[in-house]
Amino acid sequence: MSFRYRGQLVDTLESEELCVCSPDRFIVASNLVFPGKSSYRLEKKMFIKVKLPWNVIIPAEAMDPNGHMIQTAVLTRLLDAFASKKATKDVGYFIALKSLEEIGEGRIRETTGEIVFPVVFSGITFKMFKGEIVRGVVHKVHKSGVFLRCGPCENVYLSHYKMPGYDYVGQGNPLFVNENMSRIQIGSTVRFVVLDIQWKEAEKEFIALASLEGINLGPF
Incomplete structure (x- = not known):
């Protein structure tokens, strides 16, 4: 089934997918605040610049009969x-989400009457990679190690075995300290190397393992 909506061909579509194309790693510097998410202020991190095809679903009753508001409706639903x-x-x-690159031909779902528009947009995502050096902020301290927050990832684990020269001090506010009185405690910003990273599908979350074994790594 198909029809033309203000000069635009509208066909049936029964499925929707999110897929990925053309990721390109690059560096974004400065303090960034990201709309639609919790605010993260990052000095310099590795990000991925992507172009993503997506399907945007518009209820039939939300469509402007004259077709003037298609782009606005699509952008609102995409956001x-x-x-x-x-x-x-x-x-x-x-x-x-940086920009809406393309709006494809709309298609109608026979079962619901909704109109589905395939779109392509450019955006920014965040992902750590094994072997790269990044910064994180300590938010939990245990005798066995600490957990750091790196951007939106809150599960970066730094074991005490990967903190050469640091000893655990449990009195008062727990922390790790070395002979130079350098401290790793809640609120400390730490430069570390990513040892490994794992994806947890159920939680839609990454877990990373960190290390301070290397040059110029540690709190600052």
Whole structure:
């Protein structure tokens, strides 16, 4: 089944998918605040610039009979859908939608009457990679190690076995300290190397292992 809506061919469509194409790693510097998410202020991190094809669903009753508001309706629905996504294994955490690149031909779902528009947009995602050096902020301290928050990822584990020269001090506010009185405690910003990273499908979350074994690593 198909029809033309203000000069635009509208066909049936019974499925929707999110897929990924053309990721390109690059560096974004400065303090960034990302709309639609919790605010993260990052000094310099590795991000991924992506172009994503997506299907945007518009209820038939929301369509402007004259077709003037198609782009606005599509963009509004796309922003809502993007904000509700957390992360995927391939591209990491969804951070910011930059621009709507293309709106394809609309198709109608026979079962619901909804109109589905395939779109392509550019955006920014965040993902750590094994072997890269990044920064994180300590938010939990245990005798066995600490947990750091790196951007939207809150599960970066730094074991005490990977903190050469640091000893645990449990009195008062627990912390790790070395002979130079350098401290790793809640609120400390730490430069570390990513040892490994794992994707947890059920939680839509990454877990990373960190190490301070290397040059210029540690709190600062």
